Amino acid sequence: MTRSNFDAPDDDSIPIGRCVAGGFGPRRVCGGGRGRRGPRLLDPGMLRYLVLKHIAQQPRHGYDLIKLLQKQTGGLYTPSPGMIYPMLTLLEDLGHVTVEAEGNKKLYAITEQGRMFLQQNQALVAAIEAQIETRLDAATQHLRDRLMVLRDAVLDRVRAQTLTPEQIRQIETVLDRTIAEIQAL
Numbered sequence: 001m002t003r004s005n006f007d008a009p010d011d012d013s014i015p016i017g018r019c020v021a022g023g024f025g026p027r028r029v030c031g032g033g034r035g036r037r038g039p040r041l042l043d044p045g046m047l048r049y050l051v052l053k054h055i056a057q058q059p060r061h062g063y064d065l066i067k068l069l070q071k072q073t074g075g076l077y078t079p080s081p082g083m084i085y086p087m088l089t090l091l092e093d094l095g096h097v098t099v100e101a102e103g104n105k106k107l108y109a110i111t112e113q114g115r116m117f118l119q120q121n122q123a124l125v126a127a128i129e130a131q132i133e134t135r136l137d138a139a140t141q142h143l144r145d146r147l148m149v150l151r152d153a154v155l156d157r158v159r160a161q162t163l164t165p166e167q168i169r170q171i172e173t174v175l176d177r178t179i180a181e182i183q184a185l
Contacts, residue, residue: 042069042077046128048087052110052118053125055097059109062088074136075144150178 042050047069054060054068062084070078088108091097096114100107110118118125154171157163163171 042073042079042128042132046131047079047083048091049118049121049125049128051084051087052091052096052114055091055108056110056115056118059100059107061102061105061107063105065108073132074141075148076135 050069050072051065054065060068062081065088066079066081066084088097088099088106091108091114092099094113094117095111096117097108097110100109154175157171
């Protein structure tokens with residue numbers, strides 16, 4: 001049987017925590033699936049399909065994709081630049097997107113080959129989006145919104161000015177107390 005680099009091996013030859021080369025695809029082939037924060041909302045393979053779908057809708061910059069994916073996941077997942085930009089390079093290498101320089105930014109557009117790939121995998125894309133939707137329960141949307149407000153408040157305070165060591169300790173104390181109270185619920 002021929003196996004592409006998009007498939008995980010059928011045996012247990014890859015220890016937990018090790019990745020299969022070319023670990024992109026619909027099946028999770030890297031790691032044990034759980035970290036400190038719990039199961040990942042999107043693995044790199046899933047992300048690849050969503051990125052390509054968003055580029056198919058209109059040409060996009062990497063930063064725009066990061067913000068769009070953050071919005072699509074209700075703030076539950078924000079891909080890092082270290083995840084997005086290598087993926088965009090991979091999509092370009094595969095012939096699925098083209099890149100055009102716009103000053104110091106790059107604009108990514110889908111190719112005909114990328115459209116065909118997306119069309120061939122539209123059921124998988126729909127399944128990925130359905131998985132995201134199940135995690136975006138309307139009852140918890142208000143909590144996610146409040147979490148984003150808290151995050152922005154902390155970041156705004158840190159960016160506004162140089163904090164004294166006492167101010168940093170005060171912010172840490174408030175955050176630690178909040179975390180403890182939430183975990184105690």
